[in-house]
Structures are given as C-alpha cells and as structure tokens.
Amino acid sequence: MGTARARALLAGLFGSWTRAALTLAMLGLFALVLPPFLHWALLDATWDGLSRKACSPDGACWAFIRARLPLFFYGHFPPAERWRVDLALALLLAVAVPTLFARHRQGVWMLLLLLGVPVLGLVLLLGGVFGLAPVGVGDWGGLMLNVALSFAVLVFALPLGVLLAFGRRSTLPILRWGSTGFIEIWRGVPLLGVLFMGLVMLPMFLPDGMNVGTLVRAIVVLSLFESAYLAEVVRGGLQSVPQGQAEAAMALGMHHAKAQLLVVLPQALRVSIPGIINIVVDLFKDTTLVSIVGLAELMGVVNQSLKDQAWLGLAREGYVFAALVFFIACLALSLTGQVLERRFGAARRR
Amino acid sequence: MGMTAAPPAPRARGAAAAALWQLGVVAAAAALVLLLARNAAQNMASRNITFGFDFLSHPAGFDIPFHLLGWQLTDSYGWALVVCAVNSLLAAVMSIALASALGLLLALMRLSGNPLAGGTARGIVELVRNTPQLLQIIFVYYVFLAALPPPRQSLVLGVGFFLNVRGLLIPTPALPGLMWLGGAVLVLLSVLGRMARRAERPAGAWLAPGLLLVWLAAGLALAEWDVPRLQGFNFTGGMRLPPELIALWLGISVYTSAFISESIRAAILAIPHGQTEAAYSIGLSRGRTMSLVILPQALRLLVPPLTSQYLNIIKSTTLGAAIGYPDVLQIFGRTVLNQSGRAVEVMALIMALFLAINLPTSALMNAWNRRLMQQGR
Numbered sequence: 001m002g003t004a005r006a007r008a009l010l011a012g013l014f015g016s017w018t019r020a021a022l023t024l025a026m027l028g029l030f031a032l033v034l035p036p037f038l039h040w041a042l043l044d045a046t047w048d049g050l051s052r053k054a055c056s057p058d059g060a061c062w063a064f065i066r067a068r069l070p071l072f073f074y075g076h077f078p079p080a081e082r083w084r085v086d087l088a089l090a091l092l093l094a095v096a097v098p099t100l101f102a103r104h105r106q107g108v109w110m111l112l113l114l115l116g117v118p119v120l121g122l123v124l125l126l127g128g129v130f131g132l133a134p135v136g137v138g139d140w141g142g143l144m145l146n147v148a149l150s151f152a153v154l155v156f157a158l159p160l161g162v163l164l165a166f167g168r169r170s171t172l173p174i175l176r177w178g179s180t181g182f183i184e185i186w187r188g189v190p191l192l193g194v195l196f197m198g199l200v201m202l203p204m205f206l207p208d209g210m211n212v213g214t215l216v217r218a219i220v221v222l223s224l225f226e227s228a229y230l231a232e233v234v235r236g237g238l239q240s241v242p243q244g245q246a247e248a249a250m251a252l253g254m255h256h257a258k259a260q261l262l263v264v265l266p267q268a269l270r271v272s273i274p275g276i277i278n279i280v281v282d283l284f285k286d287t288t289l290v291s292i293v294g295l296a297e298l299m300g301v302v303n304q305s306l307k308d309q310a311w312l313g314l315a316r317e318g319y320v321f322a323a324l325v326f327f328i329a330c331l332a333l334s335l336t337g338q339v340l341e342r343r344f345g346a347a348r349r350r
Numbered sequence: 351m352g353m354t355a356a357p358p359a360p361r362a363r364g365a366a367a368a369a370l371w372q373l374g375v376v377a378a379a380a381a382l383v384l385l386l387a388r389n390a391a392q393n394m395a396s397r398n399i400t401f402g403f404d405f406l407s408h409p410a411g412f413d414i415p416f417h418l419l420g421w422q423l424t425d426s427y428g429w430a431l432v433v434c435a436v437n438s439l440l441a442a443v444m445s446i447a448l449a450s451a452l453g454l455l456l457a458l459m460r461l462s463g464n465p466l467a468g469g470t471a472r473g474i475v476e477l478v479r480n481t482p483q484l485l486q487i488i489f490v491y492y493v494f495l496a497a498l499p500p501p502r503q504s505l506v507l508g509v510g511f512f513l514n515v516r517g518l519l520i521p522t523p524a525l526p527g528l529m530w531l532g533g534a535v536l537v538l539l540s541v542l543g544r545m546a547r548r549a550e551r552p553a554g555a556w557l558a559p560g561l562l563l564v565w566l567a568a569g570l571a572l573a574e575w576d577v578p579r580l581q582g583f584n585f586t587g588g589m590r591l592p593p594e595l596i597a598l599w600l601g602i603s604v605y606t607s608a609f610i611s612e613s614i615r616a617a618i619l620a621i622p623h624g625q626t627e628a629a630y631s632i633g634l635s636r637g638r639t640m641s642l643v644i645l646p647q648a649l650r651l652l653v654p655p656l657t658s659q660y661l662n663i664i665k666s667t668t669l670g671a672a673i674g675y676p677d678v679l680q681i682f683g684r685t686v687l688n689q690s691g692r693a694v695e696v697m698a699l700i701m702a703l704f705l706a707i708n709l710p711t712s713a714l715m716n717a718w719n720r721r722l723m724q725q726g727r
Contacts, residue, residue, distance in 0.1 A: 012465045019464045026466045174372040178379065188708030189701050190665035192672075196683050197701070200693040204393050205386040285482040292484075292672050299485060315492040323481045323489070330480035 041320075051310040064311045065321045071305065072321070075141015075296055081133060085144050088124040092117055092151060100273065100340060107266055118155050121148070137215050141296035143325060146287045149219065149297065153283060156223035158276070161230030162269075166260065168235055179231070186228035191286055194221050195293050218290050222283070229279050237272030238264065271344055277337035281330050288326075298322055390694075405690050406431070412685055414676045416592045427686055434681035435703060441598050441667045441677065446660050448603035453610025460615055471611070478608040484669055487601030491673045494600075495593040501584050510577040510588065518591045519578035523569070533569070536562045594675035602666045606659055613655040617648040654715050661708055678703060 014020045044059025047066065055061035065072075074082050095117050099109040125148065128134035140148065167179030186194075198221030203211065212220075241264050249259035291300030302318040305311065394401065406428035414421050418440055419433045459471035478486070495515065499505065504512040510521035540562055578588030621644050629639040670677035671684065678700055687696045 009465060012463055015463075019462070022462060022464045022467050026464075026470060029470075172368050172372050172375075175375055178375065184709060184712060185705060188705045188712065190668040190679070190704060192668045193679055193683065193697075193700055193704065196679065197697045200687065201697055204390050204694070206393075207389050281480070285480075288482040288484045289669075289672075299482070299488070315496070319485060319489045319493060323485055326482055326485065327477060327480045331476065334476075334480060 052312060052314065060317050060320075061311075061314055062317065064305075064314045064317055067311070068301075068305050072142050072298060072301055072325075074144055075301060076139040077135060077141070077144065078133070078139065081127070081135060084124045084127070084132065084135075088121045089144075089147065091120060091124075092147075100336060106270070110269075114155050114158065118152070121151070137213060140215070142301045143298045145290075145295065145297040146284060149215075149222070149287045149290065149295075150280065150284045152219050153222045153226055154280060156219070157226040157230050160223065160227035162234050162265065164227060164231035165234035165238055168231065169238060183228040183231050186225050187232075191222075191225060192289050192292065194225050195289060197221065199293050214293060214295055218293065218295060222286075226279065226283055229282075230276065233272050233275035233279060234268060236275065237268035237270075240271050241267045274337040274341040274344070277333055277340070281333050281337075284330060284333070285326060298325065394694075399691065401694060403695055405692050405695070408690070410686070410689075412689065414681060416595065416676055427690065430686060431678070431682055431699065431703075434676055434678050437675070437681075438664075438667045438670070438677040441595060441602070441670060441675065442664045444595075444599045445602040445606065445663045445667070448599065449606040449610055449659070449663060450656075452603060452607035453614060456607060456611035457614035457618070460611065461618060475608040475611060478604055483601065483605040483666060484672055486605055487597055487669055487673060490600045491593065491597035495597055498593075501580065504580070504585075510575065512578055512580075512585065515593070516584075516590065517593045518596055519585050519588050520591065521575045521577040521587075522589045524574045524576055533562075533565055536565050592675070594670065594673050597673055598667065598670045598675050598677075602663055602669070606663055606666070609662075610656065610659050613652060613659065614648075617652040617655075618644060620651055621647050654719055657711060657715050661711060664707060665704065 012019065013023045039059065041060050044056055045062050046055040046059060047062050049055055049061070049063035050067070052061060052064070055063060070079070070082070074085055077085055095109060095113045099106065099113045102109050123129060123132070125140065126135060126137070164179045164183055167175045168183060170176045170179070195218060198217045199214065202217045202220060206212065245267065246256075246259050246264050249263040250256065254262070287297055288299040291297055291303065294300075296304065299322055302322050306315055306318055407426050409424050410427050410430045411423055413423060414430065414433055414437075416437065417433050418436050421429075421433050425433075456471045456475060459467040460475075462468060498513060498515040501512075501514045501516060504514040504519075507513055510519075512519040576587050578585045578590075625643055625647065626639055629643040634642065667677050668679040671680040674680060682696055683700055687693055690696070
C-alpha cells in the first residue's frame, strides 16, 4: 500500500522529462521565495515591544499587531463591554452550526438563525435594555463589524432572494419580468458603485427629517445587491427539485402556495446551502469595501493604525495580518460548504 | 438546470386569480415608486436641487492625473466621463489579458499531474480566493509598489521598460496613419474570415488572422518607437502607467485568475474520458488529442463562466477609487458629484454605463447557454 503510493508520487514528480523539469523548477522557486519569507515572518521577527523602535529592521514587527489586536477585533467597542461581542458571536455560531448540519428540524434552526439571533444580537451589541450599557453604532469596528454586517445583510437578503427566485420562476408574466429585471440590474452594477449610490442617494428617497446612518445605508444597499445573487442560487435549487414533488403535494390536497413553501422550498434550500455559503464568503470579503465609504471595519481599522506615530511604516504587517484573518475565516466557510456539498451528493446518489 | 419550465398552474386557480395577483403586485410596486419619487422630489425641492443633464456641458475645471484621451481643465463634465470611462476600459482590458494568462498557467499546473506543481497551484488559488480583492489591490499598492526604487535607480525590465516608484514606463509606437487604416481593414477581413469558416472553408478563415499577424509584426518593426529616457531626476518620452493603474491591474488579475483557473480546470475535466480514449484509439498523439478533441469541446463549456469572470473584471475596475486611480467611479462618482452636486444624474449615468455593458452580454450568454443545452452538451 505504502510503496504503491510512493511509486505513484515518484511517477508524478519524475515520471517524464517534462515532469522532472517542472519539479526542479518548482523546487528552485521555493528555494528563491521561502527562505527570505520565513526569515522575515518568523526567524527575524519581533514579537514584543511598545513601538516601532523596539522592532528589528530585518524582520516583521508583530509587536504592532499584538498591541493593536483588540482594536482589530472589536474596534472602539468599550473594553468593559467586549464580552457582549464574544457572547453574540458564540450565539451566532451555536445556531449557525446546527442550521447547516442538523439532520432533523433544520427549518426550525434556520428560523432561529434568521429571526432569533438578529434580535438577541442587536440587544447585546446596542445595549440600552436589560441593564446593558448602551453602545453607539459608531463604536462598532474591526472584524466584529465585518461579521455583524455580513450577518445583517444575509438576514435581509435571503428572504428577499427566495421571493425573487419564486418570482423569476412564476407563470405570471409581470411577476417574472419584474423579478428578472431586478435581479439582472443589481447583478450588472459594481458593488462599490452601489455603496456610493446608497450613501448619496438613499437619504434623498426617505421622508423629510428621517435620517439614517452610514451603517444602515450600507446594510440596505448591500441587502438589495446580495439578494439578486442569492435569488439565482435559490432558483438553481428550486430547479433541482423534481416537479413530481409539488404535484404529489397538491394531489394530497395542499394549496399551491403551501406546497411550494412546505415541500419544494425546504428541499431547494437544502441543495442551495453550498451555493449560499459561497455567496456569504464573497459577501464577507466584500464587506471590506465599506471602509472606502468611511466605516471602520477590519481593513479600515488597519488603515487607521498605520497612521499611528508610534507604528509608522508597518503596512506589510498590518495587511498580512488582515489577509490571514480573512483567509482563515473564508477557508473555514468554504470547507464547510464543500463538506455539505459532498453530503448532498451522497444523499442524492442513495 | 437549463430547464426553465415553471411549475404548472393548478387547475383551481383561474386566469382571474392570476390577473388579480399581478394587479396587486403592480399596484404595490407603483405605490412604492410613487412614495420614493415624492420623497425625492420634496427633498430636492427643499434643497433647491434641479434635475437635468445640462451640467454635462459645463467646464470641469479639475485635472485628471492619468488619461489616454486628451484632457484640459476647460473640458466639459461630459468629456470627463468619456476620458475616465476609457481609463476604466484600459484597466479592464489589461486585467482581462493578464488574468486569462495567469489563470491558464494555474490550470495547467494543476492538470500537469505533477503533485508539487499541482499542490502549489492549489495553495495559491485557495489563498487568493479566500482573501478580499480590495485587500490584494491595497497590498500591491502600499507594500509592493511603495518599496520600488526612485526614478534614478529604476528597475530595467527589458529594452525601454522601466519600473520605479512613480510607475511603469513603456515605449510607445508612433504609427503612420496608413498602418492604422490597414489594420482596421484586416480586422474586418478576419471577422469575414470567421464567417467563412462557419461555411466550412478553413483556408479562407486562416488567411485574415495570418495577415493580421504580418501587419502587427511589420507595424512593430516599422513604427518609430518613443522610448523613455532618464533626464535629470525623471524620465521623458514613452508613456507612464501610474502605480495606481499597476496596482489595480495586478490586484484584479491575480484575484480573477484564481477563479478563471478553476473554470478552465472544470471545463477540461468535464469532457468525458471516453473522448480521450477514443482519440488515442484512432492513433492521435497526446498533444493532438488535447488540441483537436479535448480543447475545442472544453472551450465551448468555458465560454459562459469566462464571460462572467470578464464582466466581474469590468465591474472590479471601480475598486480603483480606493487607491485614487482616475476611473469612472473616482472621477465621475466622486469629483464630479461633489463639484456639481448632481448626485442623482451622476449615479444614474454610472449605473447606466455598467448596465449597458453587462445586460446585453448577460443576455447573449443566456442565449449561448440555451444553445449548448439544445446541442446536448
């Protein structure tokens, strides 16, 4: 067993002249890139210190990241209240995991995720009730803002996306054209343009005297934008449910709408979950764009910290750290999606 | 997946119910639009804002730091839109070319059968796909390009190409007008040639692209090259691509190449292995099997995902606004909007510009997809 695998590996590496040349080229590339990188990132790096002066000029200055870590994760959320952010995140994970993996009552978990978690999360993060000290939205920042923003957008965009998906498949022409037009228009414009538009134009469409902050504006336009992409994923899921399912439900005496809601939609959503996760990964990465319109999410906080007099000139460290955080979070999400995709594939084969 | 058949309407629901439903939706949508429009009209009236596109002819009075087309302070807002749209287009075209090349390279590495190359490509793809595109652009801009040497110690990248902290300097050809005319004729001919190929006349189909290559080679040889030269502390001659453009170009290209490589790999792997075996059994070599049997079929599958990636690239050029590249969003959505105060008109123009590119392409792709489905693959 072991020798067979070793032989296959050897054949892959040196099985032909071209493969051997490729192997040597890759090894040469590694030898060129890896040693300087390892020296910079680990061997010559400085981990402790109070300012840039404490750092060795040859290596990375990770002391900067350590000093700014709470800022990168919580923004300007009051330090004494940060346990509320942790609790909200724990709550989100505690409900999200069963929503994805539960074999029974998945729908109940999903309702809890889309209705219960936002309410509790809002109570925890904003405070002002149940004796919790109030925290202004302006103090939200760092990675916490990326997560909160992504989740808030998902909560609004998913139901809207489901409606649009049904609309696009409807036999009623006006519903179908309307949904198709909405989806295609939002998919045809760039996200940053949409954010600019939300910032400038949203106040114009609100009644006089009603004003909403930048965060709410971003949530509104991001939700509309993402709902178009979610609609296409859900539509794919709806198409994968055999027509016999709806027909059988109606043969049992269910009303058309009830059959769609209770029989077709749950099956469609189950199949759509990997696609939805892909969109959530994109959404999570795209929340960095709100830093351009002045919200202090992780990238925005890193940008601010780079202007700190004590830590000038550490762009490399700051952005490498931000990239690492996004990489870990997005990879975990992507892998979850792949596991679920395989599970649905297995279920369908059975 | 291609079936768009909607669920059949149940017997019980008649045409009247359907009409009522639609009427309800239309009424609700109309009420919403009216409400929003009323609010907008009130708000604009209370702030003394009028609506109209007449401002496009007003002089702009600001500078556009990088422009392919001519630009003067006295030019109009309308011309500014054209100039920055061309800037966006330049970034898009450059990114499409580089992203395709990098994507192909990564896909070939993964399909090479060499575990070292395949593993490296997979690692790069995962790293790139799972980090934000904006972060990659900013990283290139503030980390790589900021570390470049000043003009006097420029990196020399081949004859006439210089890279320094102020950007990339490239030589520009000064072609005689006749050459451009000849080129246009040849492009036309090559389009005709494609039609000829569809009519099963391969000889005619290859003639025009061949002539095009000859024209390109002759043009490059005959053109008078304006090569950048160091004079004092700076360069003169040639053309300078600013660091903002380079960062945007590299950032978008690297990010999109990861997705393109996955599309290419998926398209090649989607061709049943029986095709390869059949090609071998009639005596085709490995290379000819790839180029004559696998690739033509894979290319057909590749067209829709590749097009959507190219559209993503066009939309991503707006990220230039984050680093100050004078693209449509930066110049029109920021400078012109702030200066003229015409928020609604400016935003409508920008959105219309992108929709004008994306909607027809998306419609074409849907039609192409339907045709593929009808052909059974």
